[in-house]
Amino acid sequence: MPRNRSLYSPYSRRLATSRRRFLQGGAAALAGMALSNCRQGGVSDVQAPDTETGNGNGGEGGGGSDTLHIYTWADYVDEELTAAFTAETGIQVVTDIYDSNETMLARLQAGGGSAYSIIYPSDYMVEEMIELDLLTTLDQDRVEGLDTMLDQWVSPAYDPDNVHSVPFSWGTTGLLFNRELVSGDPEDWDYLWDNQQALNRRFTLLDDVRETMGAVLKSLGYSYNATDPDELEEAFERLMELRPAIAAFRSFGWEDELLGGDLDLVMSYSVDAIAATLEDPAFEYVIPLSGSSVWTDTLVIPETAPNVDAAYEWINFNLDANVAAQTVERLFFATPNSEALDLIDDDLLANEDLFPPDEILARCEGIAPVGPEASALYDRYWTEVTSA
Amino acid sequence: MTAPPTAAKSAAARSAAPSRFRLPFTWQGVFSLGMYGFMYVPILVLAVYSFNASRYGARWEGFSLRWYQSLFNDRRIFAALQDSLTIALVAVGISSVLGTLMAIGLAKYRFRGKTLYRGVSYLPLIIPDIAIGVATLVFLATAGIALNLWTVIAAHMVFCLAYIAVVVSSRLKGLDPHLEEAALDLGANPQQALIKVLLPQLLPAIVSGGLLSFVLSMDDLLISSFTAGGGVNPLPIEIFSRVRTGVKPDVNALSVVLIMASGLIAAFSEYFRAYSDRTSR
Numbered sequence: 001m002p003r004n005r006s007l008y009s010p011y012s013r014r015l016a017t018s019r020r021r022f023l024q025g026g027a028a029a030l031a032g033m034a035l036s037n038c039r040q041g042g043v044s045d046v047q048a049p050d051t052e053t054g055n056g057n058g059g060e061g062g063g064g065s066d067t068l069h070i071y072t073w074a075d076y077v078d079e080e081l082t083a084a085f086t087a088e089t090g091i092q093v094v095t096d097i098y099d100s101n102e103t104m105l106a107r108l109q110a111g112g113g114s115a116y117s118i119i120y121p122s123d124y125m126v127e128e129m130i131e132l133d134l135l136t137t138l139d140q141d142r143v144e145g146l147d148t149m150l151d152q153w154v155s156p157a158y159d160p161d162n163v164h165s166v167p168f169s170w171g172t173t174g175l176l177f178n179r180e181l182v183s184g185d186p187e188d189w190d191y192l193w194d195n196q197q198a199l200n201r202r203f204t205l206l207d208d209v210r211e212t213m214g215a216v217l218k219s220l221g222y223s224y225n226a227t228d229p230d231e232l233e234e235a236f237e238r239l240m241e242l243r244p245a246i247a248a249f250r251s252f253g254w255e256d257e258l259l260g261g262d263l264d265l266v267m268s269y270s271v272d273a274i275a276a277t278l279e280d281p282a283f284e285y286v287i288p289l290s291g292s293s294v295w296t297d298t299l300v301i302p303e304t305a306p307n308v309d310a311a312y313e314w315i316n317f318n319l320d321a322n323v324a325a326q327t328v329e330r331l332f333f334a335t336p337n338s339e340a341l342d343l344i345d346d347d348l349l350a351n352e353d354l355f356p357p358d359e360i361l362a363r364c365e366g367i368a369p370v371g372p373e374a375s376a377l378y379d380r381y382w383t384e385v386t387s388a
Numbered sequence: 389m390t391a392p393p394t395a396a397k398s399a400a401a402r403s404a405a406p407s408r409f410r411l412p413f414t415w416q417g418v419f420s421l422g423m424y425g426f427m428y429v430p431i432l433v434l435a436v437y438s439f440n441a442s443r444y445g446a447r448w449e450g451f452s453l454r455w456y457q458s459l460f461n462d463r464r465i466f467a468a469l470q471d472s473l474t475i476a477l478v479a480v481g482i483s484s485v486l487g488t489l490m491a492i493g494l495a496k497y498r499f500r501g502k503t504l505y506r507g508v509s510y511l512p513l514i515i516p517d518i519a520i521g522v523a524t525l526v527f528l529a530t531a532g533i534a535l536n537l538w539t540v541i542a543a544h545m546v547f548c549l550a551y552i553a554v555v556v557s558s559r560l561k562g563l564d565p566h567l568e569e570a571a572l573d574l575g576a577n578p579q580q581a582l583i584k585v586l587l588p589q590l591l592p593a594i595v596s597g598g599l600l601s602f603v604l605s606m607d608d609l610l611i612s613s614f615t616a617g618g619g620v621n622p623l624p625i626e627i628f629s630r631v632r633t634g635v636k637p638d639v640n641a642l643s644v645v646l647i648m649a650s651g652l653i654a655a656f657s658e659y660f661r662a663y664s665d666r667t668s669r
Contacts, residue, residue: 069618074629077464094619099628103613110522111529115617259444279443 067092068310071104071116073297076169078330085317091310101125108134114304117311123158123296123366126165135164136301142312145319145337152361153336156296157225157368165298166315167336172294172356172364173211174287176273177265178258186265188289189219192242200245203265207249209382210367211293213239215267218290224365227374236381243388258283269295271333274353285353291363296336431647438640459638459645468626469642474537475612475622476605479544480552484598486545487552488590492582494553495560512550520546521614528615535617543615544608548601555597556590563589 074097082093098104101122107113109132121129129135140146146162153167175186183198184191192199205212214224216235226232247263255276257263268276273285299318301311317323324340334354335341341349349355356364370378413421441452459465494506512520524543528535567589571581587594609624616622627639 074464074621074626079463095621096617096619097621097625097629098613099609099625099631106522107525107614110525110614112525112535112614112617114529115535255444259442259447275443 066090066310067094068117068307068314069115070095070118070120070314071113072097072118072120075331075333076120076297078327080330081323081327084323085314088317089310089313091313093314105129108302113302115306116302117305117307118314119300119302120168120297121165121300123156123298124369126298126300127158127369129300129302130159130164134303136303136305136308137163138166138301138315139312142316143319144316145321145339148319148321148337148339150336150338150358150361152294152364152366153296157366158296159298165300166319168297168299168318169333170294170296170336171270171334172287172361173206173215173267173269173292174273174285174353175265176258176268176276176283176285178261178263179282179284181261181264186286189215190290192245192265193219193238196242196245199264201247202263203246203267204248204250204254204263205246205267206269207251207386209378212249212267213378213382214293214365214367215288218288218292218365221290224293225368225370227370229374229377232374232377232381236385239381239385240388243385249386270353274351277353287353287356287360287364289360289363291360291365293367294361294364296366431643434640435644435647438637438644440637443636455637455641458636459641462638464626465623465638465642468621468623471537471616471620472606472623475540475544475620476602479541479548479605480598480602482541483545483548483552483601484594487549487597488556488587488594490549491553491556491560492586492590495557509553510550512547513554517547517608517610518614521611524611525614535615537616537618537620540612540616540620540622543611544605547611548605551601551604552594552597555600556593559590559593 068091070093072095077095077097082095086092096116098107101124104113104119104121105125105128108119108129113119126135143166146166149162149167153162153170155161156167159165175189175191177186181202184195192203205215210224213232213235216239217226217231218224220231220235220238222228222231222235226235250266251269252272254263254266254268255272258266258276259280268285270285270287273283276283277285299315301308301315305311318327319337321337321339321343324335324337325343328335328340328344329348332354341355369375438455439451439453440448441454442449490509494502494509520543524539524546525535528539533539563586568581568585571585572578576584607624608622609628612622612625616625630639
């Protein structure tokens with residue numbers, strides 16, 4: 001999911017970044033102490049799952065406990081599905097929720113995540129957690145159904161071959177526009193440059209360096225994750241061409257202006273855009289033809305998981321096509337499970353905003369880290385663009 | 389006999405000059421109105437928009453109970469509310485007893501390290517929430533204590549205790565110490581003097597300290613994020629976690645329900661207070 005949806009500053013990336021840095025820095029400092037204490041000490045005691053629900057009912061390995069603790073997003077919790085899981089496996093599910101990937105990581109690093117056998121990090125966080133050695137390597141023999149993944153998720157950039165994570169849900173970035181105010185058919189990123197005059201100061205782009213620079217790179221035929229300085233410079237210059245016409249860089253909070261008619265078009269995450277299209281049929285969402293970015297939320301098993309057996313059960317349960325289809329219908333997000341797509345209600349499947357056609361999806365890319373050098377270059381260009 | 393006429397004249401002049409431009413209100417009145425407006429109009433707007441058929445604030449698409457319906461069908465929100473209320477009530481309840489006793493002890497007794505103790509007990513007021521949260525978590529993890537409802541309550545008590553102790557202390561300073569001494573002189577034992585003389589005088593401070601920390605506890609996101617576990621998900625975490633897919637106006641509806649509920653509680657308590665005042669007289 002979008003990387004910087006910070007609660008303190010939906011409108012300001014600067015603050016969001018600093019809060020994230022603070023969380024990471026602060027937690028890391030304290031975590032050093034915590035980890036040195038509890039790695040040797042009683043990691044298994046810490047936050048051991050409630051055992052009153054029946055310890056040692058275990059035919060399954062040494063885990064024994066019948067409770068599975070999950071750390072997830074509020075949107076992903078569905079009581080009927082957890083009840084179905086309990087009925088099928090006899091494992092009780094206890095869910096805790098977090099409000100940002102950064103909070104989740106900070107808590108894990110401070111030693112407060114050892115009750116959890118399943119966590120739902122987003123793509124870029126999976127990568128970060130792998131680097132920090134927080135995730136177990138999945139035993140591929142015990143995961144059933146990874147072969148049903150759509151092409152995009154067979155070997156995603158954030159975790160090649162899904163060694164540590166199982167894709168759970170995804171979404172895209174694209175253009176949301178007001179049909180009554182926009183002339184022609186926005187189909188691709190080029191539309192912005194072609195109609196620069198008509199759209200003057202009436203559209204916004206995402207306030208996210210990788211999303212916006214990536215879109216420009218894509219419109220030039222390059223990758224979202226380009227690292228070549230020449231390509232980046234070309235993209236920077238193309239973005240500067242457009243700069244005078246851009247009303248603002250904004251990831252959230254454009255809703256009122258768009259609905260009020262003060263904006264014609266916004267670049268937005270699919271979840272926000274779909275909500276707007278459902279609200280008013282005048283709004284339309286397109287995923288640009290040359291491709292855009294996809295984000296993914298995943299299922300992972302942390303290193304410290306106390307109940308690995310139950311975690312695999314949960315992963316396999318969620319990979320089941322029927323369950324995945326029901327989840328989509330109830331929670332309203334896209335699944336990477338190709339078999340589930342056949343089971344989903346046609347009306348829902350016909351929503352191209354939620355499930356873009358394969359040929360468009362094939363051109364979309366996940367945003368992956370580009371290394372420190374390119375990253376610095378991205379930041380430099382971005383600072384120039386946003387301060388111009 | 390020269391003074392009265394001039395005084396009368398100047399007084400007349402003073403009252404005459406503004407009377408020509410007299411407005412129906414004073415600047416103090418306008419200022420107060422402005423300030424109260426600033427505080428309460430947003431709540432009013434929120435209440436009105438909770439009845440909006442549209443999901444967005446930009447337009448009014450007619451009266452609808454749609455968000456209230458979705459709110460009352462949302463079991464998770466109520467479970468979260470229940471968690472939040474339990475945490476706040478228990479934390480405030482324990483803290484008001486301990487905090488009051490702490491304030492009385494600090495005011496009455498001399499002991500070694502008292503200044504240090506006082507300084508440390510007020511520290512949570514200035515330490516950032518995130519530091520309290522992470523430090524508590526690190527401590528709990530090191531001590532091998534599983535996170536659950538009680539760990540959040542304990543973490544919330546850290547700041548509740550400080551707020552209540554501060555408010556009660558300041559009230560204690562303004563009290564007449566002779567009243568309690570008089571009670572002791574007149575044959576009350578120390579417990580009776582505490583319960584019948586001191587506590588009734590401290591009650592307003594205990595209640596206001598309790599309310600203050602109750603609100604802070606209901607509001608707290610960071611400390612809860614780090615210390616809640618075992619399926620306890622307080623309301624702020626639930627709401628902020630949903631921000632990802634857009635907060636819907638059912639949160640407005642929830643706010644209205646909460647404001648109405650607290651308004652009702654306040655009204656009832658006022659009524660009972662007035663009633664008991666009248667009967668005791």
